[in-house]
Amino acid sequence: METLMELTEEELAKLGLDRLGPRNKLFSHIQHLKLAFPRVLSTRDRDVEARAIDFADLKLGKTLAQGRTGEVFEGRLRNHTSVVIRRLNKNVNQTIFLNEAKLFSLVSSHPHVVAFMGVAKDADHLYLVYERVPDGTLRDYLQSRKKKLPLHTLIDLTKDVAAGMDHLHQHGIVHRNLTAGNLVLERLRSYNIVKVCDAGLLKALEAAGHYQQASARWLSPEAIAWQKFTPKSDSWSFGVVMWEIFSGGKLPFSEHGDDDEERVEEMIGRVPLACPAGCPEEVFRIMESCWAADPDQRPTMYDLGNKLADLDYGRDGDGPDSEDDSSDSSDGESAESDDGATSTTSDEVYSSDGSGSQAVYASLRDSR
Template identity: 30%
Template sequence: MMPMSGELSLVLTLGVMVGMAILLGFLFRPTGSADPCEMNCRAIKLGKKLGEGSFGVVYQGLYNNTPVAVKTLRRGTMDPRDFLKEAQIMKTMEHPNLIRLLAVCTEEPIYIITELMKNGSLLDYLKVRVGRLRLYDQIEMAAQVASGMAYLEMKNYIHRDLAARNVLVGENNVYKVADFGLARVLQATPMLSNQTKMYYISVGKAIFPLRWTAPEAIANERFTIKCDVWSFGILLYEIMTFGEIPYPNMTDSQVKQMVPNGYRMPCPVDPYCSKDMYKIMLDCWKENKYDRPTFKALKMRLRDVSG
């Protein structure tokens, strides 16, 4: 073998040194390095309070001189590391009927920064429009939610807390699904359980929205996209009753006992609900989850609903 020239030997030596530096930098890089999804809370200017939910307060804010919504989560509701992992996934979800996540701050209190929807939650929107919406309007709400959920379904992603309170209303009758993925990382604490009794119950280490959750998810503490389909049926009930609480006049104990044994809410008659819409609800509430429709099919069926 011919000996290498001095220049070639120097080049190879430098190449090896650079390669080792890159390798060592990868192996021993600091674990707390900045994440592109995470931001400093001082970059946000909080404005007026928009509302208060089960897990925290929502404010209007300014981020990079852009109006945004800022959800603050109560202390101890989730592990910041778990949340940041989930936020990284949430940021990849882009659809006209999904709320766009802009950034997060994992310093407690945790901040979730999203696009601002000026008309608030669908639940509040419905309650102040009793008698002012036509069936066409209600079908459009449901179809847009189904479209956003069909996208999550295609991405093999599960919402876990689909309800009218977690759908936001923008200008020009635009409806977007919010808070998808958050239920995965919420932790059941005694304080949180006391603060969420209106909608949620503790099951093991998890928090469940009892009246919106499929019976098999409560029983097994495992969610699938078919559990979201069940919740969508409950959301349709909310839309058709202008925000009425599901299973009215029933206690949580009655819901837990009767629904797994086959009880289903009757068709709302006041306000009026079409037979086609109620049939979709019942299909979403099939006992066997594999008999429930897909969100893609629901989106198509809603276009054919009649009065």
């Protein structure tokens, strides 16, 4: 399974997996299977070279942002793949970024991490190319729902985040800014895939001046007090993201308003978030385990993935969104969900302007 997930673009194409949709569907199933196996299946550390992209295959579109080290564009790769392109300024140390690109190439080979596509060069510039995820942020999606999503769908969304975060942690990367607004969504025919923006994309956002420290609403006590960020501080933030998912995308500690960050900081670790309406007790217990005062007592992302995989709320033969969000359905008719709620099909409930990756820029601007 691990070898399959590390195949090159050419090898994937020979298997008929030259499109991101089918590839991600296969990899998602592999990742969920891996959670049932011992940790010996963890990703092997190995030397990796960043994939080279012919600059002639890139087409730069409109500018998304500008920063000290370069510009960020939307664009296309080989005329058919939508991408986000970071062009570095002439005066930057390209060796540093090429070394980082090697790490990004390894880290992003995962269905629940925004993909780093490769590196291109022209006479003057170095270009870092990332997958463009078209369907908005997870927060946008949750807040757009007219009816609450079925429990199994909420669990699936949460498992995707855990899988992506576990992958980053296995490569020594701490996210530091995990919120539902920094997660992007790819909507496939019968289900959705959530993806974590990896370190490469977050660095691009930072260079463009759009990356800010996460709001205290998502930060652990040690991150707030001492700026101490570890995989276990990410676990705390993951618990808050779970709370967002099961609360329909509500702002944590919203009872204190959008701007009272000082008051929120005082509450972190003292006044816990309440169980969201309709959230099962066993799910809320998982959230609470992420908010242990002692970081050593918080579960790892791998542990969280296993706990979530053990939950079973049934599908009754339905796909995750066949009852409420299938992109097959475009007539706006209502469908009955497996938890008894009537939900409306996707075109009436959730429409995307195709700016998923770009939406992360906007959400990071206000850091909530």
